[in-house]
Amino acid sequence: MDERAVRRRVEAARAGDRQAMEDLVAAELPIVYNIVGRALNGHPDVDDIVQETMLRLVRSLGELRDPARFRSWLVAIAMRCIRDRARARQTTPLLSVLADEREPADTGGDFVDITILRLGLEGQRQEVAEATRWLDEDDRQLVSLWWLELAGELNRQELAEAAGWTKQHTAVRVQRLKERLETARCLVRALGAAPPCPGLSEVTADWDGSPDSVWRKRIARHLRDCPRCGRPAADTVPAQRLLVGLGLVPLPAGLSLHALHVLGSGGTAAQMAAAPAPLAADPVGWPTQLVQLLAKPAVVAAAGVTLVAGGAFVVHVHDDGASRPPRAAQAPTSFRTPTALRAPDASQAPTPTGSPTVTSSPTPTASESPPAGTTASRTPAGRYGTVVDTADRAPDPRVPPAALPYRPESGLNTSAGSKAVMEHRGDNVTLSGRGYFRVRWQILPAERPGSLAMPTWTGLDGKLFHVASGGGRRMDDQMPGVPDRPHTWMGAQHTGFTVLPAGAQQMWQNEYFYVDGKVTLHQNERGADYNLIVEPATRAGVDDDLRRPPAPDEGIVRYGLVRDSGTDTAPVPQYLTRATPQDPAGVDRRSRVVQ
Structure with missing residues (x-):
């Protein structure tokens, strides 16, 4: 920032x-x-x-x-x-x-x-x-x-x-x-x-x-x-x-959750200064006392925090305003023996992103929680940008996607012509008009693994939605036909792994977006090596990609995922802002976009 x-x-x-x-x-x-x-x-x-x-x-x-x-x-x-x-x-x-x-x-x-x-x-x-x-x-x-x-x-x-x-x-x-x-x-x-x-x-x-x-x-x-x-x-x-540029070790999920609880109990600097008497009397004992206090189920439920992969949090709100109980979280794996490091389990999602593992939660229903990859609105319904895409779990690879809603397509222009290939930090492309486009990911752990600096979206004028994910695989899926595990499109033991920031959405090979207005996408490579290929798409082309059935011999691991609700409650991308900051890499993960 x-x-x-x-x-x-x-x-x-x-x-x-x-x-x-x-x-x-x-x-x-x-x-x-x-x-x-x-x-x-x-x-x-x-x-x-x-x-x-x-x-x-x-x-x-x-x-x-x-x-x-x-x-x-x-x-x-x-x-x-x-x-x-x-x-x-x-x-x-x-x-x-x-x-x-x-x-x-x-x-x-x-x-x-x-x-x-x-x-x-x-x-x-x-x-x-x-x-x-x-x-x-x-x-x-x-x-x-x-x-x-x-x-x-x-x-x-x-x-x-x-x-x-x-x-x-x-x-x-x-x-x-x-x-x-x-x-x-x-x-x-x-x-x-x-x-x-x-x-x-x-x-x-x-x-x-x-x-x-x-x-x-x-x-x-x-x-x-x-x-x-x-x-x-x-x-x-x-x-x-x-x-140089190697990046940060991702946070353990429990640590980021506890920091939010601390704020949830105090909020502002003035409120935190007026601490309860037992804490104020013994400031050195604050962390232990707060951990014990905030570990109580009643306190966690009151905070309304749900822990998901990568240390992100989602606030679910009932129609009556009551918060839902949190999903159970599993403590990070302990690593102690230098000569016997255990490889991540490829069956867990996400696998090599460096995020702590969490227990799976039941599949949400329409009456209980928002679609996968979204959060419930914390502001009045109908306002664009109240739903933000967050880290989600991988869907069942064998389940075909839902129907992709129709949105008007009247032409999309890009500042780089028909296709933008962004290979280096500082590369960017501006998209304007009304229509779909694809961002294709190339993760290159063999060139340079480590912490990945996520791309960001700036200067939004209008609306931008994250409508679908495809390409036949999430990049953390196990590659078919290779003997070692884990060996994903994020890396392997012999190359090292590309690691996402805490809370970042695990990318699929193809991510699809819809813009009605204008926005600029920035490549912020620092640390892990990656490329982005950006080009216009059509609804028919997106739908065809999403519905290709798994075919391991062709490298297709799973059906695609529809994220679009067809309304302004559809998820927006992470790292999005209407501002045009001097440093595009400093855009916050927690996007907040309003009319």
Whole structure:
């Protein structure tokens, strides 16, 4: 998101705009989670520190003098929470610390493992991630910020302000970090060599496999003296080149849900400042107390939040205004053993997107909930844009689609002629007129896997609907005829996986849209490699694509899906705005489009 948009959102939240505060928390939570998770390497305290950081954001936003410095202010809060935790542990009795280290809670496992799996890292990128286990705590805190700088989420000035250093001192610290990280990479490479070095095997005979500073020094001493282990690989790529644009590790679903509950219980900065007496008296205990409180079924039901794949949420509202109970959610899988990472189960949908798995819910009926891929209206019926496309489950591949409603077709123009092929960040195409068009996805994990920056829609004048999905497959479907699982159009173990942002709609090969007016589609590639092919379509052509029956030998895995209701309650695409932001990649996932 561009700086002006962030500033407007911060100012609105400071003024008491509940929706702006909710959007601010949702936008910044992934940044905070990645900073804390990487700094503590997935320690059980991660969730508590993330929640404490977000609570301080809500409680203290009114004290921020310059909204333009919001990001560095927030990151500094996260770093203070991390350091406060370290100081608190220094004053904890030794036996309690040792017990805590021996028996960590199972909250998602080693953050390095989670990073490798959810971002589909392999080769030298995986080597860099594993090397961070060997860094000291101070270096892990710095690498958590530096990684985000390389991913494009922080700039150097924000990094320096968050760390409390000058830019010159920051440059020195980052350079020293790079040197220590390269040493750790050599260590990881030597330990993983096949066959192993006999001398290194002798040195590590009593090692239990857990990285620490003592063994780092012993192994590094061997590397300096060993002509085999100490020889750098000829194809070694600097870490900063490997990590540029890699993106964020997706949020665990439970963490994003809890942040919404926190807001649901308070709403604005002023309301959160007036906390109940037990909480105000013991701010360090807020996260645990809130987790216990908000885990109660009555509180969850009152919040009206439904958890779905990818950490998105849907609010279902009865005609009488009462909220429906939430669907049950399953905690993220725990990853703890570096040498025994389990591949995602291809039977789960979505599979390699990095989103936590959730339990399936019964097929909704017309009287109970909106069609798949939509949310119920939270504003008066009949207004365009009150239904927003969200992450949904895959339909039964053998069930033919519903009838595709008729919409008038009077001609569609594109700024790129008959077909637009968008292969790079910054490519865009403007569509105007009235009619259908197709966006065909090409996901290229063999070229570059990792976190995918979603395309965005800007400058909408009129109406735009997401009417259908086809192409014979969702891109996370298992490829027919290949022996390994999972092996989908999102990637495989030997290439790595393309990972969607939390809450993003899993794309099919062909996505169909209908425009009555004008809109511009932007390719925002950063991290994972992908292409978009955009061209006009007809209703007859869309319907023909959707109704092709499964034929695995032809690569057709499933029938298509009709999303269109034929009215203004049809879903709109994610990442849509009527505005024309300076940075199109900053459009929010939670689209809000009104007449």
